[in-house]
């Protein structure tokens with residue numbers, strides 16, 4: 001593992017600013033990789049990280065571990081918690097690391113008197129012992145084949161919209177195959193001609 005300072009600098013470059021989330025995320029990443037016995041996470045082919053939040057610390061975890069959504073080594077689980085589970089797929093070892101909400105006050109003890117909240121958190125989180133900053137639990141985590149990195153486990157077309165669906169994310173009902181958007185409703189609503197956002201032909205762009 002590289003030194004904390006180096007890893008923090010890199011994560012700030014990726015994320016765009018220095019913030020307590022970068023410090024928490026970098027330390028969480030170092031701790032998680034150490035717990036599952038992965039020394040060089042960016043070169044490892046055995047690390048999966050399940051992150052439970054999409055905020056500042058997430059970018060730091062990506063930076064430290066080299067795990068990304070596109071490589072399917074970073075999994076986003078929408079829990080809204082500053083927590084992540086680190087899995088070594090070779091050994092099956094997995095630890096869930098949760099940032100403690102009660103680490104905010106103790107952070108002041110590690111910063112100069114009169115430090116602002118932001119300064120106290122930046123400095124405190126950088127040096128506080130891991131057990132003051134995090135709670136750690138061993139967990140059982142066995143990702144199904146369709147969640148693994150590598151080739152798609154499957155690909156089918158939705159019977160309603162015709163769009164391709166990878167990795168068994170389809171919904172099967174009464175012998176038919178649908179995408180999740182058609183089966184459960186999408187996160188977007190398609191707009192027809194005459195709506196405030198014009199229908200465009202991409203040929204014109």
Ligand SMILES: [Zn+2]
Nearest residue numbers: 017019021056
């Ligand atoms: Zn941030």
Ligand SMILES: [Zn+2]
Nearest residue numbers: 158161179182
């Ligand atoms: Zn569909």
